[in-house]
Amino acid sequence: MNRWLIENGTLVTMDPAAPIVHGWLAVEGSAIAGMGAGEAPEEEKRKARETVNGKGLLFLPGLVNTHGHAAMSLLRGLADDLALQDWLENHMWPMEAKFTGDDVYWGSSLAAAEMILSGTTTFVDMYDHMDRVAQVVEASGLRASLTRGVIGLCPPDVQTAKLNDAIQFARDWHGKADGRIQAMMSPHAPYTCPPDYIERIVAAAHELGLPLHTHMSESAAEVAQNVKDYGVRPVEHLDRLGLFSRPALVAHAVHLTDEEIALLAERGVAVSHNPVSNLKLASGVARVPDLLRAGVTVSLGTDSAASNNNLDLFEEIRLAALLHKGVSGDPTAVPAAEALRMGTVYGAKSIGLEGQVGMLKPGMKADLIAVSIAKPHFVPATDYVSHLVYAASGADVAHVWVDGKQLLRDRELLTLDIERIRFEAQRSFERLRG
């Protein structure tokens, strides 16, 4: 099996047992085979077919983006500075209704290129035409948790067809692409799916043994509507419908009461915090310090490029560290190391990949990135975690590996044809705009 070696690198491991290691890391096949401080042992050097000189590079686990809609990169910059419902109903949904499988393929390819170029190695994607997204994951070499998000505001036979589509996708793709693809089941949101439909989706998730993913409590208006329609707030509503009886990841969770936070913690529900999208759509500021204090696993998502408008997870990491300090008045809220965990370890945990990705440790998957620090904004060499969180950007990522395979080398994409993708994405957009 292919064995290769990083020498002379600074490893930001995210492993509390050895957070920073100046030394070597060996990869065999898809896994980290060994690592240590100082010079690599002679045996490691002998076994390695290739060597990466780690001088001037920080190595860290690939970032995990736990909420998005990759294909919507086609809609970047189409409609900004609007409220959530107006933006969704009058701008996004009419365009998305016209999306073909090819549009989804090229939009997702565009997103995949951008994610690799900014250090994301695993992403969660909720959309339609998911077989085309899975093809992008397969081709790009990324790792992903994919789910056909279903909106149930339609006749029963259409609801059933959508659910069957989601089930079929999961059967076809779960565990595929050398195990890099996982499937999830997804009611789009409590306000877009009637209760009985959510129950059917939950039942299917039980049958398939899959986790659930949904949007929840993104805007205050949506929470008020839930109370009006169902007499309870979204957390209790979804809990009653069984959504938390399976491993579940909810996106946004901006508007929560203390009781809801306690219930999420009790049920082990993970939250994908999307600070840029929440600010841009004026949804509000999630209670992240309170969620973390309650023991909820909080990870980070970009949401789509239509409400962000990029997929650079370093920005979410930085904003998670900054925003909650400023809003709470507590300068120790979400310290740098915690923000970086949100983008790595907690991301992995929130989609069932704890112990597999999100950390540099022998036995774990070789999903890692190298950040070039030969730049003014990494000087002086003081606290690398601080620099990664407060000073770095995705553009500092030099190399990316997933499953031991290199996807980016000196910022050159090795698995994707970026010229073709830019051309096709632009063409899709122009056809959609009509």
Added chain:
Amino acid sequence: MNRWLIENGTLVTMDPAAPIVHGWLAVEGSAIAGMGAGEAPEEEKRKARETVNGKGLLFLPGLVNTHGHAAMSLLRGLADDLALQDWLENHMWPMEAKFTGDDVYWGSSLAAAEMILSGTTTFVDMYDHMDRVAQVVEASGLRASLTRGVIGLCPPDVQTAKLNDAIQFARDWHGKADGRIQAMMSPHAPYTCPPDYIERIVAAAHELGLPLHTHMSESAAEVAQNVKDYGVRPVEHLDRLGLFSRPALVAHAVHLTDEEIALLAERGVAVSHNPVSNLKLASGVARVPDLLRAGVTVSLGTDSAASNNNLDLFEEIRLAALLHKGVSGDPTAVPAAEALRMGTVYGAKSIGLEGQVGMLKPGMKADLIAVSIAKPHFVPATDYVSHLVYAASGADVAHVWVDGKQLLRDRELLTLDIERIRFEAQRSFERLRG
């Protein structure tokens, strides 16, 4: 005089009369000599000694960073996640007390390199050893408003010596470096300068005909202390001391009442909004939409790299557009175009350079930057202002010119020796840390 030409470019002019021009721009000496849509006239081509192919580039005015302390880049990552007073008194000031002129020179050089690499062409700097900062401005080719910030918590003779130093600096450097350097006068803050000392600084500013710059109302604690010490809030306090009798730029202005906003508008005081620094130090969120609505000129500053921790003004522009939507609940607050004006036109206006920089227009200074859009996060080609604000980063800047002279070419610094700067900055830091 040297005349050169950009052909085939997309010009984001910031001029409301012609916001986006697909065409050409000619520079002669330090000024924009002409511009227009479509192909450049034959005469322009004939006159140009050099031509820049603008394909795949967005040209816009260089960014204006209206508050910072360049030399503090030496302290990047030294102390994070702390409250303002603790951070200042126990971490920053003890280190800064040891700064020599050489430290200021290399720290400011590091900042200059970072600013050029991220598209800033004009910056405001308040610090000590300002002659060394001026030397950096001279050598780097940047434009700057420089001011020796004085802290008056010291015996009268030291106060006088500091004020004389500030006056001498202004006499020596105002208008120097081919007019790229302007001087200002600066009491550091109302809480670090006794009232009579502020009055003496204001008197000196009148004598020299210079604008004033100060920190104001950054934290709630500081406002409460002002009320306790002087019976009024900082705006009224400074107004009584005459600070607003000259053109004035105040940094932060986070904690303001409606009355204070009205008074700032009435006095024509400009505000430098520093959103990243304000969040990181948990100072709070400035009332930017209210300030803009009242007619106050609000520009953007990074503050120092010690409380940011980078000098990428694109981040401030983006955060200005995002933060106030999320916090106010109004998704139309600070739209993209307004945020970009804050980083360009309003920046220029806030330091008396209106009509000279901050806009691409014949007759104005040739301070401009080129952003490379041949990247996934600029696809599809929809709204360039949206992409610049919501998707771009400083790392997308390919070329930079100030006063018609190129400072950055394909991300290569033409006026600064970055290897030497990194080495010297690291050495300064290690000596300071002791």
